[in-house]
Amino acid sequence: MPELHEKTQTGAPLTVKDLNTENPRWCVGCGDFGILMGFKRFLVEEQLLPHETVNVSGIGCSGRVPFYVNTYGVHAIHGRPITIAMGLALTRPDLKLFVHAGDGDALSIGGNHLLHGIHKNFNCVFILYDNQLYALTKSQSSPTTRKGHPTNTQPKGTELEPIAPIRFALGIGASFVAATADWLPDHMVNTLKAAYAHKGFSFVHVLQRCPHFDPENFDNKSSAWFSFLTHEKGIPADKRLAGKTEAIRHDPSDHEAAFKFANSNHTCFGLFYSNPDKPCYDDMMRQRIASAKPLPRAGILDSYKI
Numbered sequence: 001m002p003e004l005h006e007k008t009q010t011g012a013p014l015t016v017k018d019l020n021t022e023n024p025r026w027c028v029g030c031g032d033f034g035i036l037m038g039f040k041r042f043l044v045e046e047q048l049l050p051h052e053t054v055n056v057s058g059i060g061c062s063g064r065v066p067f068y069v070n071t072y073g074v075h076a077i078h079g080r081p082i083t084i085a086m087g088l089a090l091t092r093p094d095l096k097l098f099v100h101a102g103d104g105d106a107l108s109i110g111g112n113h114l115l116h117g118i119h120k121n122f123n124c125v126f127i128l129y130d131n132q133l134y135a136l137t138k139s140q141s142s143p144t145t146r147k148g149h150p151t152n153t154q155p156k157g158t159e160l161e162p163i164a165p166i167r168f169a170l171g172i173g174a175s176f177v178a179a180t181a182d183w184l185p186d187h188m189v190n191t192l193k194a195a196y197a198h199k200g201f202s203f204v205h206v207l208q209r210c211p212h213f214d215p216e217n218f219d220n221k222s223s224a225w226f227s228f229l230t231h232e233k234g235i236p237a238d239k240r241l242a243g244k245t246e247a248i249r250h251d252p253s254d255h256e257a258a259f260k261f262a263n264s265n266h267t268c269f270g271l272f273y274s275n276p277d278k279p280c281y282d283d284m285m286r287q288r289i290a291s292a293k294p295l296p297r298a299g300i301l302d303s304y305k306i
Helices: 002-009 031-046 061-068 081-091 103-109 111-120 165-172 185-197 255-263 281-291
Strands: 053-057 072-075 096-102 124-130 176-181 201-207 226-230 247-249 267-274
Touching: 031 061, 031 124, 031 185, 031 201, 053 061, 053 081, 061 072, 061 096, 061 124, 081 096, 081 111, 081 124, 081 281, 096 103, 103 111, 103 124, 103 165, 111 124, 111 165, 111 201, 124 185, 165 176, 165 201, 165 255, 165 267, 176 185, 185 201, 185 267, 255 267
Parallel strands: 053 072, 053 096, 096 124, 124 201, 176 201, 226 247, 226 267
Antiparallel strands: 176 267
């Protein structure tokens, strides 16, 4: 990091090579490789300096991302990356903050924290890596596992309908909700750019292949099963597939229409909803601290006396 800091201080442009650390340790064909490369491409295209950028993760396959990007990073505990991230958002608003979490990490043990992170709308980009199972622990059912799919914990097939992350985020009142996939490289970079430009909690849902434990899921060879939501205020369709699948014009300020697409059985990628006017909790707290009347330390607990 010090050498990279010196390089960027001279005005030399940041490159993907500058961001590389150790070789990622994921299964062959894992969708995390595509997400990681898309994330690095985004950092380079936006020229986000590594010493001003921090990646926070939970546990799971996606939890290793901070090790694989040459920025500041925190590998937090299971389900708790949002709590760490909010502390950083409150105390270091100068940092570019990114949170990485899997479907189990975010929607199971971390569901409570995700709910309040969305509700408080603190400024960060939250990336949900969704392979629809617990892969690091060898294929258990996760909150997003499709009904009927057999796993090690439910070998006869998952009994429940899966939690729908987009619908969840919209229902809690997220100020930014978008979706992309690991095999849509240009669309992913443009999605991250839109999320980063938004002030508030930017919720980015990424479908992620797991060819080792669920090779039949997510047909990345065809495009008939999904559509792109496009708009001048939204995210353009992936240029490689723009002429091969349906593009639906959708105004991302229309919350009701966003719910309609989220409730559909047909998969959509793009910007579902954006509300740039929703207040941010971290801004409100800093303003309150700045305007608070100073008190002497000696009497700070006097009001609690009986």
